[in-house]
Amino acid sequence: MDRPRRTMLFIPGNNPNMLQNAGILGADSIILDIEDAVSITEKDAARILVKSAINNLDFYGTEIVVRINPLSSAFGVKDIEEIATVQPAALMIAKATEEDVRTACEMLAKIEDEKGFELGRIKLFPLIETAYGLENVYSIIKSSDRVVGVLLGAEDLTADLEVKRTAEGKEIFYARCKIAAACKACRVDAIDTPFADMNNCEGFIKDIQTAKSLGMTGKAAINPRQIDTIHDIFAPSEEEIKYAQSVIKAMEEAKEQGKGVFSLNGKMVDAPIIARAQNVVKKAKLAGLL
Amino acid sequence: MDIKVPAKAGTMESSDIYIMVQPNDKGGIIIDLESIVMKQFGKQIEEVILKTLDTLNVKNVHIVARDRGALDYTIRARVETAIKRAI
Numbered sequence: 421m422d423r424p425r426r427t428m429l430f431i432p433g434n435n436p437n438m439l440q441n442a443g444i445l446g447a448d449s450i451i452l453d454i455e456d457a458v459s460i461t462e463k464d465a466a467r468i469l470v471k472s473a474i475n476n477l478d479f480y481g482t483e484i485v486v487r488i489n490p491l492s493s494a495f496g497v498k499d500i501e502e503i504a505t506v507q508p509a510a511l512m513i514a515k516a517t518e519e520d521v522r523t524a525c526e527m528l529a530k531i532e533d534e535k536g537f538e539l540g541r542i543k544l545f546p547l548i549e550t551a552y553g554l555e556n557v558y559s560i561i562k563s564s565d566r567v568v569g570v571l572l573g574a575e576d577l578t579a580d581l582e583v584k585r586t587a588e589g590k591e592i593f594y595a596r597c598k599i600a601a602a603c604k605a606c607r608v609d610a611i612d613t614p615f616a617d618m619n620n621c622e623g624f625i626k627d628i629q630t631a632k633s634l635g636m637t638g639k640a641a642i643n644p645r646q647i648d649t650i651h652d653i654f655a656p657s658e659e660e661i662k663y664a665q666s667v668i669k670a671m672e673e674a675k676e677q678g679k680g681v682f683s684l685n686g687k688m689v690d691a692p693i694i695a696r697a698q699n700v701v702k703k704a705k706l707a708g709l710l
Numbered sequence: 711m712d713i714k715v716p717a718k719a720g721t722m723e724s725s726d727i728y729i730m731v732q733p734n735d736k737g738g739i740i741i742d743l744e745s746i747v748m749k750q751f752g753k754q755i756e757e758v759i760l761k762t763l764d765t766l767n768v769k770n771v772h773i774v775a776r777d778r779g780a781l782d783y784t785i786r787a788r789v790e791t792a793i794k795r796a797i
Binding site: 435436437440464465468469471472473475476477 | 719720723724725726780781782783784786787788790791794795
């Protein structure tokens with residue numbers, strides 16, 4: 421976790437108006453989309469426009485990720501060849517497999533070498549949206565150390581599973597758990613699928629809370645109006661931060677006194693509690709709350 | 711770079727520019743520009759189009775441009791797209 425990724429906001433890659441405002445919307449990351457948001461006849465235009473936007477616009481520190489087309493399509497390879505030359509922070513690979521990640525990694529290494537870029541600077545975000553991708557998410561992440569996170573794409577996944585997508589999201593319970601566990605095991609971010617119904621505020625809040633409770637570390641957004649709600653729920657609460665700080669303070673005092681084990685408010689504090697407290701403080705700092 | 715077939719790129723939406731290119735048999739560059747900010751930025755838009763053509767090494771072309779308030783990065787991208795579609 422090198423930076424907060426509570427929100428990743430999708431921006432259509434062939435829309436100049438939305439591209440030029442993307443940096444001021446407050447998302448931690450923006451995903452410039454040249455896949456599903458762009459028709460087949462406009463892929464070339466979107467690629468050129470996104471390149472021009474990355475080269476010329478100020479995104480005010482927002483992380484720039486470009487969602488490219490599947491490498492199995494006619495566009496994916498060309499997307500990497502073109503987009504890598506303007507060095508976005510990361511490429512998001514649609515319908516990713518281990519082979520796709522390795523291919524992207526090899527292509528990026530070649531481009532970075534040819535252009536004199538820092539090797540390994542461009543990161544990868546596999547998009548898990550097929551039954552195959554879900555069952556192999558751990559090995560997909562492990563395919564390259566460029567992978568810094570995974571995004572769950574529930575619409576395509578449920579289509580592949582031939583199940584109905586619902587607001588309650590029972591059908592993606594397993595996917596969320598599996599992705600969260602794999603990402604935690606590899607120490608990368610687990611980004612939850614976007615919530616599509618902009619008029620269902622209550623459902624949206626429940627959806628974020630569920631994703632967080634299952635171990636997802638952030639959520640994709642499809643509308644700027646969703647950003648603040650996602651940030652509020654994914655940021656550590658004031659109570660969590662205060663408790664984490666008290667655990668760390670007690671740990672430091674115990675160390676000074678040469679104690680291996682200590683208690684706080686009458687409860688024993690062990691290694692997992694300390695690790696959790698350190699993680700909360702780190703997240704709070706990354707989110708600018710400390 | 712020679713223009714072989716007519717081609718277009720961009721849209722008439724806000725902040726975009728619609729570009730049509732076609733061969734200019736008489737030689738040279740002709741730009742037919744209309745913009746919602748013609749008075750303020752007409753010359754600048756033409757300059758961006760000319761510079762982009764120069765970068766792409768295009769010497770003979772007839773360009774029709776309908777601007778809806780595009781920033782320079784969009785103008786460059788749309789001209790490049792139209793030219794690449796035309797060669």
